[in-house]
Amino acid sequence: MSRPAAIVFDQASVAYGRVPALEQVHGTVHQGEIVALVGPNGAGKSTLIKALLGLVPVASGSISVLGRPPALARRQVAYVPQADTLDPDFPVSVAQVVLMGRYRRIGWLRPPGRVDRDAAADALAAVGLAHRAADRFGILSGGQRQRVLLARAIAAQPAALLLDEPFNGVDAVSQEALLATIRTLAAGGAAVVVSTHDLGLAQLTCDGICLLNRHQFGFGPPGEVLTPDLLRAAYGGAALELGDRGLIVTRS
Amino acid sequence: MIDFLVAPFGRPYMTRALVEALLLGALCGAVGVYVLLRRLAFLTDAVTHTVFPGVVVGFLVSGRSGIVPGALVCAVAAVALFTAIAATRRVNEDTTLAVLLTAFFAVGVILISRQRSYTADLTAFLFGHILTIDTTDIVVTAVVAVLAGLVLLGLGKELLLRAFDPEWARAAGYRITALDLVSNMLIALVVVASVQAVGTVLVIAMLVVPAAAARLLSERLGVIVAVAVLVGMAGAWLGLATSYEASVGHDVRLAAGATIVLVLVAFYVLVTLGQASRRLVRR
Numbered sequence: 001m002s003r004p005a006a007i008v009f010d011q012a013s014v015a016y017g018r019v020p021a022l023e024q025v026h027g028t029v030h031q032g033e034i035v036a037l038v039g040p041n042g043a044g045k046s047t048l049i050k051a052l053l054g055l056v057p058v059a060s061g062s063i064s065v066l067g068r069p070p071a072l073a074r075r076q077v078a079y080v081p082q083a084d085t086l087d088p089d090f091p092v093s094v095a096q097v098v099l100m101g102r103y104r105r106i107g108w109l110r111p112p113g114r115v116d117r118d119a120a121a122d123a124l125a126a127v128g129l130a131h132r133a134a135d136r137f138g139i140l141s142g143g144q145r146q147r148v149l150l151a152r153a154i155a156a157q158p159a160a161l162l163l164d165e166p167f168n169g170v171d172a173v174s175q176e177a178l179l180a181t182i183r184t185l186a187a188g189g190a191a192v193v194v195s196t197h198d199l200g201l202a203q204l205t206c207d208g209i210c211l212l213n214r215h216q217f218g219f220g221p222p223g224e225v226l227t228p229d230l231l232r233a234a235y236g237g238a239a240l241e242l243g244d245r246g247l248i249v250t251r252s
Numbered sequence: 253m254i255d256f257l258v259a260p261f262g263r264p265y266m267t268r269a270l271v272e273a274l275l276l277g278a279l280c281g282a283v284g285v286y287v288l289l290r291r292l293a294f295l296t297d298a299v300t301h302t303v304f305p306g307v308v309v310g311f312l313v314s315g316r317s318g319i320v321p322g323a324l325v326c327a328v329a330a331v332a333l334f335t336a337i338a339a340t341r342r343v344n345e346d347t348t349l350a351v352l353l354t355a356f357f358a359v360g361v362i363l364i365s366r367q368r369s370y371t372a373d374l375t376a377f378l379f380g381h382i383l384t385i386d387t388t389d390i391v392v393t394a395v396v397a398v399l400a401g402l403v404l405l406g407l408g409k410e411l412l413l414r415a416f417d418p419e420w421a422r423a424a425g426y427r428i429t430a431l432d433l434v435s436n437m438l439i440a441l442v443v444v445a446s447v448q449a450v451g452t453v454l455v456i457a458m459l460v461v462p463a464a465a466a467r468l469l470s471e472r473l474g475v476i477v478a479v480a481v482l483v484g485m486a487g488a489w490l491g492l493a494t495s496y497e498a499s500v501g502h503d504v505r506l507a508a509g510a511t512i513v514l515v516l517v518a519f520y521v522l523v524t525l526g527q528a529s530r531r532l533v534r535r
Contacts, residue, residue: 053423074425081420090289090416091473100413104424109406136471156424 003030006160006191007052009219011061014044014051020059020214021047027210027219029191031159034182036202037195038226039212040235040249045195048212049162052193053079066159073160075104078153080163083145088138094148095133098124101155116155123155124148126184128177143174150181161185163194167201179205199226199249257489260496265383272385272393272449273488273512276458279397281484282404283442284463285477286435289415293460294349295334295436299443300452301353302330305360307377307447312363319377320392323447327440330356335436339429380451380509382492389448396445403438411435412473450509461516462487465523487516 007029014022022044029035037045050056051063054071065073078101101123102116112120124130127147132140137148146166153161161182167175183205186192196202202209202222209225211217217234218225235249261270287296303323310322330352337348364374404411413421414431422428439459446455466479491512498504498511 055419055422071425074423077423079420079423081417085419086417091467091471091476092412092416093472096412096473097416100409100417100420103409103413106409108410112409 003032005029006031006033006066007193008064009061010064012051012058012063013060014047014056015059016047016056021056022051022212023215024061025063025210025212025216025219026061027208027216029160029193029208031189031191032186033207034186034192034194034205035208035210036206037193037210037212038197038199038202039217041197043213043234045212046164048210049079049164049193049195052160052162053077076159078156078158078161080146080149080153080161080166082165082168083142083149084169086137086145090138092137093133094124094129094135094137094140095120097137097148098133098151098155101152104156119157120151120155123151126154127151127181141171141174143170143178146170147174147177147181150178154181154185158190160191161193163192165195165197167196167198175201199231202226256497257493260493260500265385266492266496268385268387268390269382269449269492269508270489272382272390273492274485275390275393275397276446276449277462277484277486277488277512278481279393279400279442279445279484280455280458281462281466281480281482282477283400283438284459284461284484285466285473285480286404286411286415287439287459288463288467289412290435292436292439293456294346296439296443296459297456298334298349298353299327299330299436299440300455302356303327303440303443303447304357304377304452305363307452308360308363311373311377312367317388319447320389320444323444324441326356327444328437331436331440332433335429335433338432376451377447378451378453379507380447380449380454382449382508382512385449393445393449396441400438400442403434407431407434450512454509454513457513457516458484461513461520465516465520468520468523468527483516483519487519488512491515 005028009025009027012025013020025048037048039045047056051058052065052070054069054074063070066076098120099112099116102112102119106112106116121130124133127150129144129147129151132144137145140148150166166178170178182192182194203226206222208220209222210219211225211230211234213234218230231249260266287293303326306322306326307319310318334349364370367373410426410431414426414428418428442459443455446458450458462480462483465483466476469479470476491514492508494515495506495508495511498506
């Protein structure tokens with residue numbers, strides 16, 4: 001791969017206090033690449049994203065984001081949380097939410113300007129929701145809210161994008177819109193890390209897979225990582241054998 | 253009607269009361285919206301209770317002029333403590349607040365119960381004495397109002413982000429604890445500014461009720477702030493006028509601070525009923 005590295009994991013372990021959450025992550029996400037974090041519930045996918053944001057400390061090894069420690073790269077990294085963690089009754093409009101992506105660029109004490117409003121409007125158009133700008137965020141469907149949060153991240157014009165389970169409970173239209181936008185962003189040079197339960201989606205849309213369950217089981221192209229042996233090892237009891245026809249992974 | 257709203261305020265002490273009430277109505281309305289967004293009503297209540305011993309000590313040390321400094325010291329100490337507790341996230345916040353606020357409050361009651369004018373003083377501190385407000389009190393409130401305006405305008409977008417999506421704010425590199433300290437201090441200042449006029453117990457209604465009513469009336473943050481400010485001011489005016497009219501015109505003594513609160517609550521109930529009936533009609 002000739003493209004420069006954006007995110008480098010070097011035998012990284014992440015811990016909450018003294019309790020190790022995730023160990024021995026090793027691999028590289030290059031600019032323009034989409035890498036999926038895959039693994040069962042509690043595997044440490046969200047923890048790894050928090051570590052990339054500098055919200056959880058790296059206990060040993062190292063993580064470098066855009067050549068710097070994660071906490072120092074935050075201004076160039078945008079995060080897309082799960083939409084259902086946000087209060088749907090909060091009186092904030094879709095346009096206001098997207099504009100939040102510009103706050104760091106605007107800086108303290110200053111109101112958003114024309115440039116910021118335009119960037120926010122473009123970002124909202126990119127996820128196909130320009131016509132909902134004036135609506136309250138909470139009245140949108142789950143998938144639409146997820147798209148608005150992606151638009152907020154895009155408005156920040158990040159060099160790296162981190163998404164936590166963006167496809168959970170999302171309708172087909174929104175899933176397609178999310179995927180198209182993420183691909184466009186990657187094509188523009190952004191490094192994308194996305195955690196997901198959906199192995200099929202990961203295989204179809206991602207350039208790389210990081211297979212996790214408390215530690216790393218594989219990091220590389222989908223064809224090399226999403227193999228029956230590795231999946232069996234990572235998922236344990238949640239992997240269901242189908243005789244000689246292969247293996248499926250249940251969500252339990 | 254116009255006579256009812258204007259006539260009482262010809263006397264100097266009523267003019268001062270009106271100015272103070274309008275300032276407080278606007279101040280509490282605006283800051284109350286943030287209290288509502290952050291669901292900080294309980295923290296605000298805790299601040300009002302912890303301010304109480306400060307008020308008492310200030311009064312015992314240097315009379316009326318000691319009340320605001322005493323309240324300020326206590327409020328700042330309490331808010332610093334609460335923010336630190338919230339930042340550690342190790343203890344249950346609700347429990348800690350409940351223990352602290354009752355402890356502080358009890359200290360205040362014990363201190364004041366040693367005074368000869370116990371009951372009168374206690375009533376004044378708990379429920380305020382807006383009719384005997386002086387120019388210094390009005391200046392204090394005005395200064396806090398200007399400060400609140402500056403904070404809400406200057407840090408409005410950061411406070412909005414912190415209230416809406418704290419995890420994202422942290423991920424973007426904002427210091428949540430610092431932002432919380434600023435907003436909690438602002439709430440403490442509002443409580444301190446309100447102590448003389450409406451007392452430590454009724455402040456919470458001035459903060460929460462206009463904002464809650466405004467939230468029922470609109471989905472837009474800008475509109476909510478404007479409506480909360482207007483409701484706060486209108487309630488203050490109407491409450492004072494009602495209290496005066498009842499006391500002077502009909503010989504029914506209504507405490508001014510409490511009447512303001514009741515007018516606000518009545519408005520809130522009316523809005524709630526209006527919304528409920530609209531929903532019924534729509535079905």
